[in-house]
Amino acid sequence: MMEYRKARPDEREAYIDLANYAFKIDVEAVLPKVYSKDIESSSIHMVAADEQGRLRAQVAIYPEPMNVSGISLRAGYLGIVSVHPRARGEGHMKVLMNKWLEEAPELYDMVVLYGQRQRYEYFDFTLGGVKIKYSVGEVNCRHALSDANVNGLSFRPLFEVDGAAAFARKLNDARPAFVHREEQYMSHILNGLEQKAIGVLDGDKLIGYIVVNKAGNEVTELAMADVNDVPRAIKGYLAHSGQEWIAVFAPEYETELNASLSSFAENYAIGTSDSYHIINFARVLEAYLTLAYRTTGLAPGEFTAVLDGQPVTARVDENGVTVERSAKPGAIALDKKQAQTLLLTPQGRYTGANVPAGWFPLPIYWYTADKF
Structure with a gap:
């Protein structure tokens, strides 16, 4: 047995x-x-x-x-x-x-995975979230970043630099949303899944890091102590890597990073970021609506519903975001699949729920280094 x-x-x-x-x-x-x-x-x-x-x-x-x-x-x-x-x-x-x-x-409060969509829909996972992919080539650097000074920049394996683990943790913890990363395991985390963590140095000073895939043509994570160094880092990495084109991935809530990348990238695409099984709808709503409110911004309004049997009412006003574990009379009731489709995808607008414009999909994102 x-x-x-x-x-x-x-x-x-x-x-x-x-x-x-x-x-x-x-x-x-x-x-x-x-x-x-x-x-x-x-x-x-x-x-x-x-x-x-x-x-x-x-x-x-x-x-x-x-x-x-x-x-x-x-x-x-x-x-x-x-x-x-x-x-x-x-x-x-x-x-x-x-x-x-x-x-x-x-x-x-939620379980996340990366896998074939229909296989995991049987277990109430919904493909969603928001991932922005930028395409940057040498031609973009030549024209848009002609004034970006890369003199003095160098690229070394991150953990060959003294203090790299503490530096990487500090940059991670400064993000608007982050998975806690233990400093003692930072090398394991950033070099996992066949990735390479590369330190960006200006002279002898570590000013940021880049995490790239095995081929070196995808930047899955970019963290700079000063966002003004993003153009220099990308221009310098392209020359260092010998790649003609690279993809750079970012969450939409890192607004300064997106503003910088979008100013010189050839193009961008918005896609999904993993599959999600939400357990505590009120908690997830409170967290990610607050994140959106403080970064990309949210229109004032109210949303009330019963999500997979859990009553919630969310409000956005001049004081910020509040989420109550109750619903108003007559609130729409959605099953788990409908509720997650509403919160995690653009297709949620077809559920019939009354939602203020721009609230969903929630800006959930997973860096590759945090995947399993």
Whole structure:
């Protein structure tokens, strides 16, 4: 009989081997923030073990406490959904997903993942959020950034620079919204998922960092101590990398970064950022409406509804954002899929809800370094 339970510490090698076998990767190298030998991660794994104790399937949720415009949010990133090839089609993934989601309300306000849309819609995840992708080429630098002085700029592996971990944490914590990153694991975090963290130096001074994909043509994270150095950093990185074109990704709530990138990028595209299973609708609404209010701005107004059985009323006025856990008489009632579609996507306008213009989709974004 199959046993579904949390992994034990003595099963570390077994759950790592299963992930490696299923994904054809070395998870200790690809995800050091979770699987480095100095990190105990058994408790985040829900496993299916057969009568011989062999692990046949697993699903893990990596805790990611957040600060969203000063509001604490409990998020978890779901990953390592893996089934042994000889156990596929037996329903283990479904059982493990449901067991995790039954436990999640005690631990998380929302659960996040990256995966095939329809596969996870069966478990009430909705593809959404907001990600802005800029395309920047050498031609843009030649014309729009001709005055950007890159003399003295250099690029080195970030963690070869003294004090880099503390510097990176300071820049991360200064963002309007961020996942808490422990300084001692900063190298694991920023160099995970086959990325490279590159320090930007002006002379001997570290002024920022860039995180790029394995090919070096996607900047998945750009953090500068002074936003005025963004054009210099991009122009300098293009020359350093030898790339003709790069993509630069950003959340819409980092308004100064977007203002800078949009002033010289060839073009931009707005896309989705991961899939979400919202558990505490009032908490998520309060956090991300407050974030939007303080960054991109929100029109005054009121929204009241019953979202997946949870009554909420949100207001925006000259005093900011307030969210109550109650709904007005006659408020629209939406099921989980409808509610998440409303909050997370532009298609929410088709739900029939009465919402002030521009409130949704919420500006939720996940940096690649924080994924799992």
